[in-house]
Amino acid sequence: MAEKTFLKPKLPKTRNTNKVSKPPAASKAPKASKLQQRQKKAAVVATTATPKETSRRAVTSYDVALRAGISQSAVSRCFKPGASVSPAMRALVMKVARELDYTPNAIARSLITRRSNLVAVLISNLTNLYYPEVLSELCQQFEKRGLRVLLFTLPHEADVDKMIAQVWEYQVDGVVAAARLTPQQVAEFERRQVPFVLYNRTLQDKPVNAVVCDQIEGARLLVTRLAAAGHKRLAIISGPTDSVVGQERTRGARERIAELGLAKPIIVEGNYDYHSGAAGLREILRQLGCTPDAIICGNDVMAIGCVDTARHELGLNVPTELSVVGFDGVEPSTWLSYNLTTLRQPVQMMAQAAAEMLIALIAKPDSSPEKRVFSAQFIEGGTSVLGPL
């Protein structure tokens, strides 16, 4: 109460050109001011709607302005951090806003500011066990910076183009793509001048903003360690051919195997899931006619499938009869039953880097492309016999 009587006289009465100029202007009055129009509308709503139900319409800044006896622009300014508003005005507006349950409309704001504060995150397959971690981290990073995440999942790699069209419609400020995209699709990002960061993907022919983990380096390291421990006959269960990451892992392993003069490895293709790891192992044994020394799997889940099948279905002892290694370092790889030898990707750092990069790019769209390459961390688990390096 005390506060109210303090504020009221000090604020709206000091200067209201509105009231002063209205009576004389009434003679000419080419058209009602916005606020007046609003006043009328509000009156209509009040008489039309049932008394208790405060109307279906949302509360707008005009409603707040009306109730507080000030202009709409004042309300708007109170919700903008750096704006020029007196403390008294801000207090009054906030009070009335709270009374009316006013929330600024981000849609309307976006329209005029041309900033939606939305970022699109494209992810191919959420059930991948690896991506939820990425998504979770990205989400938190963006939320911390006042950006909202519009999630797009690309399930059957089908109508990706249709989905991407949706991205444009929502005027997102930026895109993080952790999904397989054609060069044409990436090119469209550029054409539309929408900042974007690729996650674990790059383009051959064009420099783009990307956060990646050096798969080749990692794969070579794995082979080096396996060879040093005396493994000679290696086999590979690769990721699907359309996965760039998978291809790089395979290529790195293959190259290093060749360099070390080991026998050319059998390679069977998997699709990153548990069963394809199991199937891959069986196929390798069938083709080889005997057990290889070690199997390099394109990701942890396939490695787990491989280990389980070896142990529980084929009665093979992992690691003494067969070493199995994976990639990613997902949580189950650390479980006691597996304790997988793997290359852990620094997911948190990578996601953080991607978020940072995108935010920087939004602030300064014409920066030249940057690629941030992280190294995987070698985790020596119990599914491989490795000597000291």
Next chain:
Amino acid sequence: MAEKTFLKPKLPKTRNTNKVSKPPAASKAPKASKLQQRQKKAAVVATTATPKETSRRAVTSYDVALRAGISQSAVSRCFKPGASVSPAMRALVMKVARELDYTPNAIARSLITRRSNLVAVLISNLTNLYYPEVLSELCQQFEKRGLRVLLFTLPHEADVDKMIAQVWEYQVDGVVAAARLTPQQVAEFERRQVPFVLYNRTLQDKPVNAVVCDQIEGARLLVTRLAAAGHKRLAIISGPTDSVVGQERTRGARERIAELGLAKPIIVEGNYDYHSGAAGLREILRQLGCTPDAIICGNDVMAIGCVDTARHELGLNVPTELSVVGFDGVEPSTWLSYNLTTLRQPVQMMAQAAAEMLIALIAKPDSSPEKRVFSAQFIEGGTSVLGPL
């Protein structure tokens, strides 16, 4: 070419009130028409901007209208499915739109239609292994129906209110909440008249739209089966106390244990992760001084932690010396190393139901609340010794 000459004369020349009415009106002309204003602006841009760079501004429906020699409203109508537009007009507009790379601005559309086509999905912890499946399914369902997903993760159960405020700002058409919310927070959904569906949660005192799985029924079934197989001393590793689902599972198990006249079970609290399953087991053994017959874990991941610790750390044989059962039926529970006895939740059906429900609710906001209760499916795995029922 042929198409162009066919369309052009047939369309804009037949009736152009614009050209006819403009010259006479020029004498009075109180103010320029919108299209004319636009024309001027476009001219400015054209002369100001470098010739090659087609300007920084986005392409709008006015640009398309200008180029096609028609009105903006015609363009708008061409992008609205059921609108009254001649085929020739539609073809022309689509052609020009393609030439200019025009994409309708969903933000502007939302403002006037009061439909954002956005749904908020609130999820507490994406790394939970169970939620990615839910999210993935929800996403696909909504995308199929033309709704976009705004993702909100609530990490440390901290500033949930601040996050929810963001939900309002974006004028979402609906909310799916698969996170712990206070009754006050849920009440705010109602106050704001935003359709919402709770996933795996309900309120005690108020009927709300919800999709749930009957945890009590499931827990009772588990106990019944364990008891029938002769297990007498049961223990429980519960979910965290603030998880309603976890509490129900515990309660159901406890009730049934009491009904069957078995000894009151030791209950230790976990937090749903692998390590708390391991820790829970150790704690139970410490408190009990010996091995219980069976341990009921609040979810699969804890059950897995429990199994692993029993087998690899304590040298206990699961299931002969100790049965372990879980809840959820997440993918790793099916892996050969575990083959967990568990209650599988029909995630896909539930997510689908939630999406359907929300969509129905958006179409008809005043429907009375509905609760859809699903039953979990009992999966008899290899971590428990169970006779035939």
Next chain:
DNA sequence: TCATACGCTGCATTCGACTGCAAACAAATC
């Protein structure tokens, strides 16, 4: 005391698409 500066505030316009209305045309009817 008056001039200058600065701090707040309101006005009016803007963002881009949608839509009720009426005008214009085309087709159908008498």
Next chain:
DNA sequence: GATTTGTTTGCAGTCGAATGCAGCGTATGA
């Protein structure tokens, strides 16, 4: 041929917040 339908189109105003500008008020200086 005149009238009545029906279809297609353009016009102008709308959604809700942001913002350049100008005006008002107060504090400061000379």
